[in-house]
Amino acid sequence: MTQEFDELVSHAHDTRVVVVGGGIAGLVAALECAKVGMRVTVLDGADRPGGAIRTAEVAGIRLDTGAESYATRGGTVHALIDELGLADRITTPDAAGAWLVGIPGVGAAPLPKGGVLGIPANPWAPDVRRIIGWTGAWRAYLDRLRPPLTIGHEHSLGRLVRTRLGAKVLDRLVSPVTTGVYSARPDDIDADVAAPGLNNALTRTGSLTGAVAQMRSGSGSRPGSAVEGLAGGMSTLVDALVARLQELDATVTTSAQVTAVAREGGTWRVAVARDEADVEADLLIMAAPEDTARRLLAATVPGLARELGPAPVVEVVTMVLDAPALHAAPRGTGVLTVPGAFRAKALTHSTAKWSWVADAADGRHVVRVSFGAQGEPPATEGLDDTAAAALALAEASAMLGVELEPRALLGAVRERYTQSQPGAALGRAAEVAEMRRTVTATPGLAVVGAWLAGAGLAQVVPDARRETDRIRRAALFGNATETVEGDATA
Numbered sequence: 001m002t003q004e005f006d007e008l009v010s011h012a013h014d015t016r017v018v019v020v021g022g023g024i025a026g027l028v029a030a031l032e033c034a035k036v037g038m039r040v041t042v043l044d045g046a047d048r049p050g051g052a053i054r055t056a057e058v059a060g061i062r063l064d065t066g067a068e069s070y071a072t073r074g075g076t077v078h079a080l081i082d083e084l085g086l087a088d089r090i091t092t093p094d095a096a097g098a099w100l101v102g103i104p105g106v107g108a109a110p111l112p113k114g115g116v117l118g119i120p121a122n123p124w125a126p127d128v129r130r131i132i133g134w135t136g137a138w139r140a141y142l143d144r145l146r147p148p149l150t151i152g153h154e155h156s157l158g159r160l161v162r163t164r165l166g167a168k169v170l171d172r173l174v175s176p177v178t179t180g181v182y183s184a185r186p187d188d189i190d191a192d193v194a195a196p197g198l199n200n201a202l203t204r205t206g207s208l209t210g211a212v213a214q215m216r217s218g219s220g221s222r223p224g225s226a227v228e229g230l231a232g233g234m235s236t237l238v239d240a241l242v243a244r245l246q247e248l249d250a251t252v253t254t255s256a257q258v259t260a261v262a263r264e265g266g267t268w269r270v271a272v273a274r275d276e277a278d279v280e281a282d283l284l285i286m287a288a289p290e291d292t293a294r295r296l297l298a299a300t301v302p303g304l305a306r307e308l309g310p311a312p313v314v315e316v317v318t319m320v321l322d323a324p325a326l327h328a329a330p331r332g333t334g335v336l337t338v339p340g341a342f343r344a345k346a347l348t349h350s351t352a353k354w355s356w357v358a359d360a361a362d363g364r365h366v367v368r369v370s371f372g373a374q375g376e377p378p379a380t381e382g383l384d385d386t387a388a389a390a391l392a393l394a395e396a397s398a399m400l401g402v403e404l405e406p407r408a409l410l411g412a413v414r415e416r417y418t419q420s421q422p423g424a425a426l427g428r429a430a431e432v433a434e435m436r437r438t439v440t441a442t443p444g445l446a447v448v449g450a451w452l453a454g455a456g457l458a459q460v461v462p463d464a465r466r467e468t469d470r471i472r473r474a475a476l477f478g479n480a481t482e483t484v485e486g487d488a489t490a
């Protein structure tokens, strides 16, 4: 037994792992390999690790400029934070919640609580009726009287909502949520992926609003939508991951743009832009975004080569404002917009949402404005940073319903993000399953990241752990497929 164990340890120590991409997926995958003693190198093309978890100093305050929270669903991000000794930094957002703006004839109203993807459980609830009006509520109520679908079910979330609840629920409640969360229109979202169980509950209860009520009652008071953050920002998670990796003798190299990968006789050869010699590895974990991952792997894994359409681009302008009018948090923790009503997509009033940001801002306000959605370039596209900040300020003023003079702007940082196609897009789940089969059939390869797992830390972290576990087992015990089929988290 001891000899067997010693052999395993020595085998792990002899296993060289290269992780391409040091976003959260790559760092988590690297940690899983480093933990068992493998020799791990993370290569990231940017000048800092973390990918879409980014931080910047704005008017002297260090702030998240990308991901700012994580969904508590599944508990895996919380567990990772705990494992890294950051549990005492976990914080929850203010309970005020977000508002909806740009509602025709209404303007602004608090986002109703208790729905699923914006679909209400009760169209007559005052907070819902305020947004969809009496006619919208009557139309939605017809859903209770219609026969349920008995044969098959509707995959498109947009068509499902439009048919059963009418255009007002779709345009005023559901579209703002899918645009905010997925940067996509409801028509293009697969209801079964975005809201698993909704169609089955519809068949059981006989109505879509009844299905939402049942799903909400079965899962506690703040299901799915519950999020947490970290005092000091989500980048403290990246810093802690990098520190833990270094303790485990792993190497995290930044400004290391990988330009090619090849597999020769069981060894991966990874070319880095600035280096002459290739990095060699027994295991390759590809953690770069979709376009790069497919391009780098195309020669070795032809099944992953694909012409991609334009990826959604999001630009986020993070501003620090001297604006006493915002002390009252006029729109709660932030706003979602009815698509078409504003040039911006969403806004977060960070000082109203997170107490650690309010403490750091010391009487000033932090507001993040996001631009860009599926099929539409961000309204900031082509503007220089000063003009982008001016547009963000004007949009914030309109969205928050307060006058914000140019002199209120104490500092601004603008960041650009290219996103992958939403995991909940129609047809995407089947495509992802096919890609996973192709990856699993390639010895010594794992692929992780939001483009396969779906966006969001609560999706990316457990997926990276599962996929790394698969390749780790394959390397140490030779059973590559043990955890890839079915739910490895069980």
Ligand SMILES: Cc1cc2nc3c(=O)[nH]c(=O)nc-3n(C[C@H](O)[C@H](O)[C@H](O)COP(=O)(O)OP(=O)(O)OC[C@H]3O[C@@H](n4cnc5c(N)ncnc54)[C@H](O)[C@@H]3O)c2cc1C
Pocket: 020, 021, 022, 023, 024, 025, 026, 043, 044, 045, 046, 049, 050, 051, 052, 053, 065, 066, 067, 068, 069, 070, 071, 256, 257, 258, 259, 287, 288, 289, 292, 314, 316, 417, 419, 448, 449, 450, 451, 454, 455, 456, 457, 458, 460
């Ligand atoms: C503006 C914004 C806000 C968000 N807010 C939230 C939120 O509040 N909560 C939440 O849960 N999720 C949020 N998300 C989503 C979440 O941030 C992502 O799903 C997640 O961070 C993706 O991680 P990843 O490792 O898959 O990819 P990425 O973070 O994109 O990492 C990929 C890495 O690969 C590197 N790379 C690329 N090409 C190469 C190459 N050739 N060689 C080497 N390295 C390369 C990049 O530099 C990058 O570091 C947000 C996303 C955005 C854009």
